Amino acid sequence: xxxxxxxxxxxxxxxxxxxxxxxxxxxxxxxxxxxxxxxxxxxxxxxxxxxxxxxxxxxxxxxxxxxxxxxxxxxxxxxxxxxxxxxxxxxxxxxxxxxxxxxxxxxxxxxxxxxxxxxxxxxxxxxxxxxxxxxxxxxxxxxxxxxxxxxxxxxxxxxxxxxxxxxxxxxxxxxxxxxxxxxxxxxxxxxxxxxxxxxxxxxxxxxxxxxxxxxxxxxxxxxxxxxxxxxxxxxxxxxxxxxxxxxxxxxxxxxxxxxxxxxxxxxxxxxxxxxxxxxxxxxxxxxxxxxxxxxxxxxxxxxxxxxxxxxxxxxxxxxxxxxxxxxxxxxxx
Amino acid sequence: xxxxxxxxxxxxxxxxxxxxxxxxxxxxxxxxxxxxxxxxxxxxxxxxxxxxxxxxxxxxxxxxxxxxxxxxxxxxxxxxxxxxxxxxxxxxxxxxxxxxxxxxxxxxxxxxx
Numbered sequence: 174x175x176x177x178x179x180x181x182x183x184x185x186x187x188x189x190x191x192x193x194x195x196x197x198x199x200x201x202x203x204x205x206x207x208x209x210x211x212x213x214x215x216x217x218x219x220x221x222x223x224x225x226x227x228x229x230x231x232x233x234x235x236x237x238x239x240x241x242x243x244x245x246x247x248x249x250x251x252x253x254x255x256x257x258x259x260x261x262x263x264x265x266x267x268x269x270x271x272x273x274x275x276x277x278x279x280x281x282x283x284x285x286x287x288x289x290x291x292x293x294x295x296x297x298x299x300x301x302x303x304x305x306x307x308x309x310x311x312x313x314x315x316x317x318x319x320x321x322x323x324x325x326x327x328x329x330x331x332x333x334x335x336x337x338x339x340x341x342x343x344x345x346x347x348x349x350x351x352x353x354x355x356x357x358x359x360x361x362x363x364x365x366x367x368x369x370x371x372x373x374x375x376x377x378x379x380x381x382x383x384x385x386x387x388x389x390x391x392x393x394x395x396x397x398x399x400x401x402x403x404x405x406x407x408x409x410x411x412x413x414x415x416x417x418x419x420x421x422x423x424x425x426x427x428x429x430x431x432x433x434x435x436x437x438x439x440x441x442x443x444x445x446x447x448x449x450x451x452x453x454x455x456x457x458x459x460x461x462x463x464x465x466x467x468x469x470x471x472x473x474x475x476x477x478x479x480x481x482x483x484x485x486x487x488x489x490x491x492x493x494x495x496x497x498x499x500x501x502x503x504x505x506x
Numbered sequence: 507x508x509x510x511x512x513x514x515x516x517x518x519x520x521x522x523x524x525x526x527x528x529x530x531x532x533x534x535x536x537x538x539x540x541x542x543x544x545x546x547x548x549x550x551x552x553x554x555x556x557x558x559x560x561x562x563x564x565x566x567x568x569x570x571x572x573x574x575x576x577x578x579x580x581x582x583x584x585x586x587x588x589x590x591x592x593x594x595x596x597x598x599x600x601x602x603x604x605x606x607x608x609x610x611x612x613x614x615x616x617x618x619x
Contacts, residue, residue: 279533284523284613288515288537371508403508406544431591432544435605464601465591467580 187366188380189349292407295375299382299410307390309493312409314433315417316426317399320443322351324417324476325394329358331486337493338391342381344373344398351396361385372403375410392493401430413492416469418462419443420453427461434462437469439488446475509546512611513553517563519613524562529618532566536615541589542575542608575608 287293303310315321322343329339341362343352352364363381365373378395387393395411397404416437418426421444427434434440440462448455459471472488474481520532535554539545547570554568574587581600586593588608594601 279617279619282523282529282616282618284519284616286519286613288512288519288611288613291515291518370511374511403544406508428592432542435591467602467604 186368186370186377188377188384189352189364289406289408292375295379296408296410299375299378300412302382303387303393303410303412306387308387308393309391309489310393310395310409310411310413311489312395312397312404312411312414313417314397314401314404314414314437315399315419316401316422316430319399319417319419319422320476321396321399321417322354324441324443324474325396326354326358327476327479327482328394328485328489329355329360331482332392332489333359335490338388340385340387340391340393342373342378342385342393342395344377344396346370346398367398371398371400372407373397373409374407378409392489401426401433405430405433405436413438415439415441417441417443418458420445420448420451420455420458424454424457424461427458427465431465434465434469437462437466438492440466440469440471441485442471442473443476445473445480446478508544509549510553510556512545513550513557516554516568516613517557517561520563520566520616521561523616524618529616530562532563532616532618534617535563535566535568535613536617537568537570538573538610538612538614539570540573540575540608540610542591542605543611544609545611547572571614573608573610576606577603577608578606579603 299310313321313325325341329341332339339360341352341355341360343349343355343362343364344367345351345364346367346369348366349364352362355362363385365377365381367373367377373395395409397409414437416433416439418434418440420442427440442455442458445455447453455473462469462471470488472481472484474485516535516537520535523529524532539547539550550570551568558564558566574589575591577586577588577593577595578584579586579595579598579600580602582595582598584595584597585606586596586603588603588605591605592601593603595603
């Protein structure tokens, strides 16, 4: 999101190898934000309240309400229109009586459209493409500093011996540092910088895919932006969602960020080599995960020592041939 | 902090609806927002203030109808409503409830002229 005015969080997204700016509607622009603040100073509404009376039947365009208090509204009052005419009307408890006919009628139309539909459509497109290519896709999410990249580097090093093709899409606000760490393992990586944006969305993944050919039958890891809030809401087209919680973060993380833990297929508890030094209560963390997500598998790992990696690698290889779990759980009898 | 992008998606939906020329301006955008959706209403309203400018929704207000989530208790089988993913079963007090719905986030109606 633009730090100045909050407009268009897609304005500064860059995929390595691209230099333009793409807006949500697909148009390509170059713009700068220095000269258009959206402060409230120019249009204060202080001084009159609209509470308690309905303005449904007349437009406010072109005439000012300055100078009349809410009290004055409770009975008959007048408005001067842009063309000079003066109208007089009452505000009763019921609908106001307005002595002016509009040329167009206000009406309601049904829409019933999901706001996430655009992202979900593109995610489905990604999923079809992954399916056709036999690519197993993991969306890796966590807070910053949980050890996502370190865990990924060790995982890739181990998986290389299995012979399956590997690829990585790296999401970060800025820099290509993580993609460089991944490439050092010999695995191809595309960095997506979200600029002021807080998460990857399906369209960014689609664009990144155009930069990176996926060998058939491989595994693609998408390392999301470090953030335990926003990425939970955005389907990227992945087969599995993996959430990493490290023991340096505290046992209550799943309760503080339930949306993220609720959608996880697998929760990796990382940095378990530090449990003793921190006096961390692993059972309490796992209990909290269960509270928001009774279905998720939980594995304890250390990306530094390799502890627990056998189980994690086994999950990766067995999940790759298992279809994703159904979206809707069967109700208990 | 992704609400500005979501507000942009709402305006996109309105613009698509307006593309056939059946209305010239939008007065109200009615939205259903489930209690468990990943959306902060205040931030969404702020985002909408920016996203609507210069579009067919320029003069529109966003009216958000919050709806609760629903869940089935794994312990007693009761169907209950929930406001958060941490709610306990209102029938038996169990913490093990399976969320069935609550992440709705949809434009339901437009008031247009």
